[in-house]
Amino acid sequence: MLGRLVNPVAALMVEISVIDSDLGDELRRTTRRLVALVRLLEPVLRHFAQLELRLERTIAQVEEVTGQEVSDELRNRLAGQLGILRVRPALERLSQVHPDALDESNTDVPA
Secondary structure (H helix, E strand, O other): OHHHHOOHHHHHHHHHHHHOOOHHHHHHHHHHHHHHHHHHHHHHHHHHHHHHHHHHHHHHHHHHHHOOOOOHHHHHHHHHHHOHHHHHHHHHHHHHOOHHHOOHHHOOOOO
């Protein structure tokens, strides 16, 4: 009868804390920080995407006004100068540390 009254999540957390007493609190703190950082990052990424579109539209206008096509090489050089080329690799690094992308072979979690 007592077994039915026990919250299985709480019971599992107790068992986990016997093995690693800091894990629950550390996960809660880290989770709060991650959620807060993502909330800060989302509007900046949306703004960046809008700026990229704006740049493309402006380049198209430059091409129309000058009658000359802007080459891919020139676009890439401009993107490098503006720092645009650094964004996608930075986002890729984030995807590489996404929890679903990690496995036991590339984490520093003690066994």
